[in-house]
Amino acid sequence: MLCFLKGMAFVPFLLVTWSSAAFIISYVVAVLSGHVNPFLPYISDTGTTPPESGIFGFMINFSAFLGAATMYTRYKIVEKQNQTSYFSTPVFNLVSLVLGLVGCIGMGIVANFQELAVPVVHDGGALLAFVCGVVYTLLQSVISYKSCPQWNSLFTCHIRMAISAVSCAAVVPMIACASLISITKLEWNPKEKDYIYHVVSAICEWTVAFGFIFYFLTFIQDFQKQKDEYGMISLSGRS
Numbered sequence: 001m002l003c004f005l006k007g008m009a010f011v012p013f014l015l016v017t018w019s020s021a022a023f024i025i026s027y028v029v030a031v032l033s034g035h036v037n038p039f040l041p042y043i044s045d046t047g048t049t050p051p052e053s054g055i056f057g058f059m060i061n062f063s064a065f066l067g068a069a070t071m072y073t074r075y076k077i078v079e080k081q082n083q084t085s086y087f088s089t090p091v092f093n094l095v096s097l098v099l100g101l102v103g104c105i106g107m108g109i110v111a112n113f114q115e116l117a118v119p120v121v122h123d124g125g126a127l128l129a130f131v132c133g134v135v136y137t138l139l140q141s142v143i144s145y146k147s148c149p150q151w152n153s154l155f156t157c158h159i160r161m162a163i164s165a166v167s168c169a170a171v172v173p174m175i176a177c178a179s180l181i182s183i184t185k186l187e188w189n190p191k192e193k194d195y196i197y198h199v200v201s202a203i204c205e206w207t208v209a210f211g212f213i214f215y216f217l218t219f220i221q222d223f224q225k226q227k228d229e230y231g232m233i234s235l236s237g238r239s
Contacts, residue, residue, distance in 0.1 A: 008073050012219040015066040019213055022059035026052045036186055040202040043209055044115045044122065045186050053114060060111035064104045070216060071100035071136070077222060078143060087146045096139040103132035119184050127175070130208055134171050137164040137215050152222070160218055167211040174204030 023043060030036045030046040047056025075097040082088060109125025141160040144152045177197040188195050 008077075009220045009223040011066070011073055012070050012216045012223055015063065015070050016213050016217050016220075018059065018066060019063045022056065022063055023209065025059070026056040029055060037188060040199055040206075041186070042115075042198075042202050043205055044110060044126065047111075048114045048116050048186060057111045060107055064107035064111065067107065067216075068101055068104040070219065071097055071104070073223065074140070074219060078147070081147055081151045085150055087150075088143055092139065093143060096136055096143065099132045099139070100136040103129050103136060106130075106132060115184060116186075123178075130171055130174070130205075133212055134164070134167045134208065137167060137212070140164075140215075156218055156221070160215060163211050163215045163218075167208050167215075170204040170207040170211070174201050174208060177201035177204070 023046075026043075026046040027036075027041070029052040030041070030049070031038045033049070033052065035049040035052065036045045047053050047060070075093055078088075078093045079090065082090060082093070106125045106128030110122060110129055113121040113125060115122040137160070141157065141164045144157045144160050148154055148157050178201040180197045181194045181201070183194070188198050
């Protein structure tokens with residue numbers, strides 16, 4: 001395990017494991033408490049009612065922090081790679097970082113403003129998190145292709161672009177179907193008119209969320225090389 005987490009690899013590894021645990025633990029507690037239907041609740045549904053709301057809020061807040069740390073470290077790694085062998089304009093990397101950080105702020109909003117208490121703020125945060133997150137993965141995939149084959153293998157580039165494409169394809173119907181739902185609620189009856197919109201939107205939401213998790217999983221190998229190949233990159237920008 002220590003060998004696996006050499007360099008800065010512990011950052012995306014912790015992000016992936018912590019975020020997965022946040023989703024799963026909140027879901028299990030919400031279902032066992034009888035607060036949500038086990039079949040396809042929204043992710044936010046599993047963090048709306050106590051006690052799972054406290055678990056969800058705490059864990060997603062920390063996930064947002066880990067996400068920001070991962071994105072910033074990735075930004076510095078790409079910056080260092082670009083100085084060694086120029087392959088992309090630095091502005092492209094910076095725009096990717098800014099969008100990623102905005103997405104993390106959206107996650108923080110989702111964690112702290114429950115959907116039934118302040119739905120407008122909660123939905124706004126979710127929109128920021130998902131849209132900015134998807135665009136971030138897309139831009140990082142383009143950067144990966146530009147840095148191939150010196151810094152990334154073609155296989156890794158294909159995996160990242162595939163995850164980005166699936167996330168992009170899922171986020172559109174997720175938003176569209178969610179906007180067609182006339183009421184915010186935790187329990188759904190299959191006979192209700194908006195039920196199909198809820199199901200499609202929930203499926204897409206879980207797809208995008210775990211798409212982010214699998215995407216950051218692909219960063220682990222890059223972060224392992226951070227010390228060995230790129231030189232030690234300090235958070236202050238000096239190397």
